[in-house]
Amino acid sequence: MGAENPPPPALRPSLLRNWLSLSGLVIGTGSLFSFVLLFMLDTMAHYSNPYIGLLTYVIAPGFLIFGLFLTMVGAWRARRKLGVAAGILPKLVVDLARPEDRRRMAIFIACSILFLLLSAMGSYQTYHYTESVQFCGQACHTVMKPELVTYQHGSHARVACVECHIGPGAEWFVKAKISGTYQLYAVAFNKYPRPVPTPIKNLRPAQETCEQCHWPKKFVGSLDKTYNYFLGDETNTPFSVRLTMKVGGGDPTHGPVGGIHWHMNVGNKVQYVATDVARQKIPWVRVVDAQGVVTEYRTRNFTNTIDETAIRTVDCMDCHNRPAHVYQSPNDAVNLAMSLGKIDTNLKWIKTNAVYTLTRKYTNETQAVQSIATHLAGQYPDDPRVKPAIEAVQQIYRDNFFPEMNASWQKYPNNIGHKDWPGCFRCHDGNHKTADGRRSIKASDCNTCHTILAQGRGDELNFLSPGGQKFKHPGDAVDGACNDCHTGGL
Ligand code: HEC
Ligand code: HEC
Ligand code: HEC
Ligand code: HEC
Ligand code: HEC
Ligand code: HEC
Structure with a gap:
């Protein structure tokens, strides 16, 4: 057994x-x-x-x-x-x-x-x-496509998304975790807003992002900038402006404090309150200088008492709010393509026609690209010069317009200048005055921030005036804020 x-x-x-x-x-x-x-x-x-x-x-x-x-x-x-x-x-x-x-x-x-x-x-x-940039930009393809494409064309194309959007530190660690998880949820359940709203509420302050690479101690000095335009007439008349941009610096040990980067003076603070989410309306500004002297400026109609928690201190992002994601306006993009010879300037009315096709509303990229081709080809039948022009305009569309996300220049104000958006004139419009009304933030003088060295076309551009010229607006002289008329489509 x-x-x-x-x-x-x-x-x-x-x-x-x-x-x-x-x-x-x-x-x-x-x-x-x-x-x-x-x-x-x-x-x-x-x-x-x-x-x-x-x-x-x-x-x-x-x-x-x-x-x-x-x-x-x-x-x-x-x-x-x-x-x-x-x-x-x-x-x-x-x-x-x-x-x-x-x-x-x-x-x-x-x-x-x-x-x-x-x-x-x-x-x-x-x-x-x-x-990686790939993950940030491509993993959730539709949502981030506008930011990824514009980023790839910008001067920060080699700076990883995380260097600006997430930085070191425990507090941001938690914030980023929460918002990251929320974003994944939003994408998975198709709950995200189109376009992605700007400004970003939980973006790290510039001191911790931008200033890793650029810091206010650097004295930039003046920049010589030339802007090339073409008017919307039959011959696409060229018009250029050459400016000396007084960027200056913000740290007295490295150069004179002054110019545009004066706002970044390590010794003083410029603070403001905006009444809209996009920070385009600024009725109240305060400067605290190195000696602690406070100067307050208000627009005439703004009498509210100030909620201290709503105050924001000016940093790089208040002017450079689109360092990595620039959505060119139709007008700027077409001017650039024409000045680079991608669009033949001898095609009559091409400036107007190209800008027109870019300002139409389209439901998706394929439809847009086709409509652009049909419209322009129809305007110049049998003209071989129109083919490269069509390609250039289509490329502008692909690089700057994202109908699926409802993203384009119109949705993302650029604060660096004052032509298409209020920009600097949010404060420098001459309407921000001290209580006694005696002082206002510098404005009316067109030579405060830049001096016009030359303007016009052809030979006119060879006469430089170091002291600055008065701006000769093309066509008739104009009154009012530039962005009353200029919206990017003009
Ligand atoms: C040089 C710094 C920098 C880099 C690099 C960068 N961004 Fe941004 N990004 C910004 C700033 C500044 C804003 C606008 C902040 C504001 O106005 O509040 C912004 C805005 C955004 C927004 C909000 C929508 C908008 O356009 O305002 C998204 C989404 C975004 N970035 C995604 C990305 C992705 C994805 C990458 C990498 C492919 C990237 N960013 C790389 C600085 C950067
Ligand atoms: C990881 C490094 C890095 C970070 C972070 C960074 N930048 Fe830059 N930035 C660069 C480089 C590199 C260039 C291009 C090279 C040059 O101009 O010397 C550049 C160029 C620029 C320019 C000049 C070109 C232009 O597009 O007008 C501006 C303005 C600028 N950066 C602003 C910013 C702002 C604002 C931030 C923060 C949101 C920022 N940068 C963050 C590295 C960086
Ligand atoms: C009051 C608005 C304002 C603020 C604040 C500001 N900048 Fe600028 N910055 C400008 C303007 C205007 C220019 C000229 C460039 C232009 O016309 O595109 C410029 C130019 C630059 C350049 C380009 C220099 C070059 O050689 O092309 C860099 C880099 C730069 N700024 C970095 C910064 C950084 C970093 C900060 C934050 C510490 C900052 N800026 C804060 C308005 C500002
Ligand atoms: C939040 C409001 C605000 C914004 C936005 C702003 N500024 Fe200023 N700026 C001020 C204040 C306040 C002063 C100091 C008041 C004064 O002396 O008139 C000043 C002073 C200046 C000065 C004179 C500096 C000096 O040497 O005394 C220049 C140049 C300047 N700003 C350029 C610009 C440019 C260019 C932009 C847009 C890119 C801009 N500012 C955007 C508030 C602002
Ligand atoms: C507060 C500073 C400031 C004042 C005051 C100012 N500008 Fe400007 N302006 C700028 C800055 C900054 C830019 C650069 C925009 C850019 O590089 O995109 C600019 C750009 C321009 C351009 C080129 C426009 C473009 O974006 O294509 C013209 C033209 C111009 N300014 C004319 C004027 C005239 C005319 C006045 C007087 C009514 C004036 N500016 C007053 C800061 C100023
Ligand atoms: C009353 C409306 C109006 C105002 C205000 C105005 N402009 Fe214009 N601007 C026009 C018109 C109209 C044209 C001609 C457009 C064309 O032929 O393409 C033009 C053309 C221009 C051009 C050349 C064309 C181009 O491609 O941009 C520049 C540069 C310009 N304006 C700058 C300015 C500046 C800077 C200011 C503010 C100081 C300003 N404008 C204020 C209406 C205006």
């Missing part, structure tokens, strides 16, 4: 010795390991990454649970089988004295190490991927 009945097992047979449970254990261990690693990377990293939270707290635990689930299912199935075959599993004995067991043990250890290494590499790579 003893020979027929195997001895009862000393230990309970392992229910885990089946493929399902073993795979489950492998997946579980791997994800636990990834979790620990991601968690460590994320806490120690220079930048807190908003999306890594998803990996660390959702995906890795998800796999862990899945692994445990598999293990359990495997064990449950093994138990049912055992019930049938009533405990005939042999005891697991590892005897390192036996060469066979030593060999198996070595293979097991080697495989485990390899596996852990691979999951470490995997996690690390994924972590880096979520920090």
Whole structure:
């Protein structure tokens, strides 16, 4: 009898010795390991990454649970089988004295190490991927397409999104996590606004982003800038303005404090209150200088008492609000393409026609690109010069208009100048006065911020006036704010 009945097992047979449970254990261990690693990377990293939270707290635990689930299912199935075959599993004995067991043990250890290494590499790579421009710009393709495309054409195309949008520090770590998770949710459930609203509420202050690379101590001096235009007449008359832009500097130890970057003077503060979300209407401004002297300016009709929490201190982003994502206006883009020769300036009325096609409303890019071609081809039948012009206008459309996201120049004010948007004239419009009415923020003088060296066309541009010329507006002399008439489509 003893020979027929195997001895009862000393230990309970392992229910885990089946493929399902073993795979489950492998997946579980791997994800636990990834979790620990991601968690460590994320806490120690220079930048807190908003999306890594998803990996660390959702995906890795998800796999862990899945692994445990598999293990359990495997064990449950093994138990049912055992019930049938009533405990005939042999005891697991590892005897390192036996060469066979030593060999198996070595293979097991080697495989485990390899596996852990691979999951470490995997996690690390994924972590880096979520920090990459590719992830930020392409993972949620439609939503970020406008920002990605405009960024790629900007002067910061080699600065990673995270360098401006997420920075070091514990407070921002949490903020970025929350907003990152919310963004993923919004994209997954199609709840995001179109266009993405601007300004960004939880953008880090400029001191912590821009000033990693550009700091107010640098004295820029003056910049020589030339703007080339073409008028909307039959011959597309050229018109240029050459300005000396008095950018200046903000730190007395590195150059005179003055010019436009005077606002960034390390010693004083310019503060303001905006009455709209886009910060386009600024009725109240206050300057606190190095000696602590406070000067307050208000527009005439603004009598509200000031809510101290609504006050914002001017930083780089109040002027350079589009350092990376410039949506060119139809007028600027066509002027540029014409001055570069991409659109033939000898085509009659081409300025007007090109700007016209770009200011129409289209439902998607394909429709827009087709309509542009049909319209322009119709205006210049049998003229071979129109083909490159059509291509140039279509390219302008692709680079600056994103109908799916409802994004274009109209939705994103650019604060750097004053032609198409209020920009500097939000404060420098001559209407911001001190209580006694004696002083106002400098405005009326067109030479405060720049001097016009030359203007006009042809030979006129060779006569430079270092002292500055009076602006000769093309056509009739004009009154009023530039952006009353100029909206980007004119
Ligand atoms: C040089 C710094 C910089 C870089 C690099 C950068 N951004 Fe921005 N981004 C900004 C600033 C500044 C704003 C506007 C902030 C404001 O007005 O509040 C902005 C705005 C945005 C907005 C809000 C919508 C808008 O246009 O105002 C999104 C979305 C965005 N960026 C995504 C990205 C993505 C994706 C990348 C990488 C492909 C990127 N950014 C790279 C500085 C940067
Ligand atoms: C990681 C470094 C880095 C960061 C962060 C950065 N920049 Fe730049 N910035 C550059 C480089 C590089 C250039 C182009 C090279 C040059 O002009 O010397 C540039 C160019 C510029 C220019 C001149 C060109 C232009 O587009 O008019 C401005 C203005 C500017 N940056 C503003 C900003 C602002 C505002 C921020 C913060 C939102 C910022 N930068 C953040 C590196 C950076
Ligand atoms: C009051 C508005 C204003 C503020 C605030 C401001 N800038 Fe500027 N900045 C300008 C203007 C205007 C120019 C001229 C460039 C132009 O016309 O496009 C300029 C030019 C620049 C340039 C380009 C210089 C070049 O060689 O092309 C850089 C870089 C720059 N600013 C960085 C900064 C940084 C960084 C800050 C924050 C510390 C800052 N700016 C704050 C208005 C401002
Ligand atoms: C939030 C309001 C505000 C905005 C926006 C603003 N400024 Fe100013 N700016 C001031 C105040 C206030 C002063 C100091 C008052 C004065 O001396 O008239 C000043 C002074 C100046 C000065 C004279 C500096 C000196 O040497 O005394 C220049 C130049 C200037 N701003 C250019 C600009 C340009 C260019 C822009 C747009 C890119 C701009 N500002 C946007 C508020 C603003
Ligand atoms: C508060 C400072 C400031 C004052 C005052 C000012 N400008 Fe400007 N202006 C700027 C800045 C900054 C730019 C650069 C815009 C850019 O580079 O996109 C500019 C650009 C221009 C341009 C080129 C426009 C473009 O964007 O194509 C013209 C023309 C011009 N200014 C004319 C004038 C005239 C005329 C006056 C007087 C009514 C005036 N400016 C007063 C700051 C000022
Ligand atoms: C009363 C309306 C009006 C005002 C205000 C006005 N403009 Fe114009 N501007 C026009 C018209 C109309 C044209 C001619 C457009 C054309 O032929 O393409 C024009 C043409 C221009 C052009 C050349 C064409 C082009 O492609 O941009 C410049 C530069 C210009 N204006 C700058 C300014 C500046 C700077 C101010 C503010 C100081 C200003 N304008 C104020 C109506 C105005």
